Amino acid sequence: MKYWLFFKISLQDILTYRFDLIMRTFRYAMNIVLISFVWLAIARETTMTSINTQDIVRYYFFTAILYGLSNFHTDNIEEDIRLGAISKYLVKPINAFWLYFIYQGTTALLETVIKMTVMVPLLFVLGFSFGIDLLHLLGFSISLPIIFFGMFSLYFGLSCLAFWFQAVESIRISIMFCFRFLSGIFVPLIFMPPGFLSISRWLPFQNLAFQPVEFLQGKLSTTDSIAFFVSLVVWTALFFLFQNFIWRKATHSYESTGI
Numbered sequence: 001m002k003y004w005l006f007f008k009i010s011l012q013d014i015l016t017y018r019f020d021l022i023m024r025t026f027r028y029a030m031n032i033v034l035i036s037f038v039w040l041a042i043a044r045e046t047t048m049t050s051i052n053t054q055d056i057v058r059y060y061f062f063t064a065i066l067y068g069l070s071n072f073h074t075d076n077i078e079e080d081i082r083l084g085a086i087s088k089y090l091v092k093p094i095n096a097f098w099l100y101f102i103y104q105g106t107t108a109l110l111e112t113v114i115k116m117t118v119m120v121p122l123l124f125v126l127g128f129s130f131g132i133d134l135l136h137l138l139g140f141s142i143s144l145p146i147i148f149f150g151m152f153s154l155y156f157g158l159s160c161l162a163f164w165f166q167a168v169e170s171i172r173i174s175i176m177f178c179f180r181f182l183s184g185i186f187v188p189l190i191f192m193p194p195g196f197l198s199i200s201r202w203l204p205f206q207n208l209a210f211q212p213v214e215f216l217q218g219k220l221s222t223t224d225s226i227a228f229f230v231s232l233v234v235w236t237a238l239f240f241l242f243q244n245f246i247w248r249k250a251t252h253s254y255e256s257t258g259i
Helices: 002-045 053-068 075-083 085-091 096-125 134-163 169-183 194-200 210-216 222-251
Strands: none
Touching (some): 002 096, 053 096, 053 210, 075 085, 075 134, 085 096, 096 134, 096 222, 134 169, 134 210, 134 222, 210 222
């Protein structure tokens, strides 16, 4: 009940500045549309058989959803640690991880809904179809909360480094950029060297965008699909254990004096 109450409070807090939320999400949705147009232009001017206009547009549409699952702004966690405000979660019967998780989840949910509201009608206007079946859509939907939980666990653990360091934002942003690039959010991984694809399949990067979209579009075999979900669950568990270790280590001797 207490976490449900915090969800409603978080929702009210985020909707306080509705126009800012809508414009920020609308701006990103338009960026995805523009990137799609760029790749469509490349597809028309190249003889590469690996580029399909339908696949490219669908790819960037679905990565727009997955982008929201890694677009965390955990600077508020770092600020609470530096100012000592996080101490209130240490003395009350609540878990700081789940409170921040709910707040970030509420933001991601709203931004995703707005993105789809903008982009889905535009896709149909441009004559593109989704071309996916129910089974792949179900599997993709199952992977979304796992991806969100795993990535939030990673960034929560990184933000908790603020218990020891004054500024950890650069570390968090650098790792976030690496994940987005190596996961295929910026550039489809089909343009990466084959050796990289083979190695990174068992690293966490592909699980964030490339593999989920490939699965959704029915391009993964049964064996590759199973490997994708196993890898996703394993890395999510490792990220959760990572943040739990950092949190316990940090709060063991935390004095809550602030700066």
